[in-house]
Amino acid sequence: MRCPYCKEQKDKVIDSRATEGGAVIRRRRQCLACNRRYTTYERIETTSKLLVVKKDGNRDPYAREKLLGGVQRACWKRPLGMEILEDLVDEVEEEVFKKFDREVPSSYLGQAVSVRLRRLDKVAYLRYASLYHEFQLVDDFIQEAQDILERDQQEITGQQDLFQQED
Ligand SMILES: [Zn+2]
Incomplete structure (x- = not known):
């Protein structure tokens, strides 16, 4: 090399x-x-021939950089190193290449990324889901957003307590 x-x-x-x-x-x-x-x-070379079927029915060759780029944007300023994001994309590819020979729906890719991001970082997950993949149900989104807001609120309250103690 x-x-x-x-x-x-x-x-x-x-x-x-x-x-x-x-x-x-x-x-x-x-x-x-x-x-x-x-x-x-x-x-394996054949994986590069995989086509991504978009919502409008058009097909694009699968591109790892594109998928990774989307993940990176969702993880902007989140505490997730590049290695973790590469691992995530590896896992998604692994799953997709095993399941699909020639064509994969873009929604499947989005879902596969979302599921993993959700485990890693809720904020990144929400960003990804809202940017690249529609929530199945509006309720899902509201529930996720509420959980995050509540957690943030607890963290902020916790920090305020800390500062007050220091004074
Ligand atoms: Zn060198």
């Missing part, structure tokens, strides 16, 4: 990891010239 930083072609693999099911292998590499680290992915 060519180092993305110094362009040297000498590296060593410091970690190899197959995601569940083995559809993707992720390798952490270290450049022997500049010592910086970067990640490469190995995937």
Whole structure:
């Protein structure tokens, strides 16, 4: 591999990891010239031919960067590192490539991301769901929003108590 930083072609693999099911292998590499680290992915080629069927019926080739970009936007300023987001997309790909051969509905992708974001970070989940994927029921949205508001309120109240004690 060519180092993305110094362009040297000498590296060593410091970690190899197959995601569940083995559809993707992720390798952490270290450049022997500049010592910086970067990640490469190995995937089965046919997955790149997967088409995403949009709501209007148009089809787009599946693009990991696009999916990851959406996740990143939803996680903006949230305490989630890039590694976590890459892992999330790995998991989604894993599931999607296993289930669909040629076409996947965009709503399925949205759902697969939402379910995982929901476990990781409620705010990011809400952002994602409102931006990229319609809530199934308006009630879902209201319930989620209420839970978050209540939790934030508790946190703010907790912090106020803390400050008052310090005074
Ligand atoms: Zn380098």
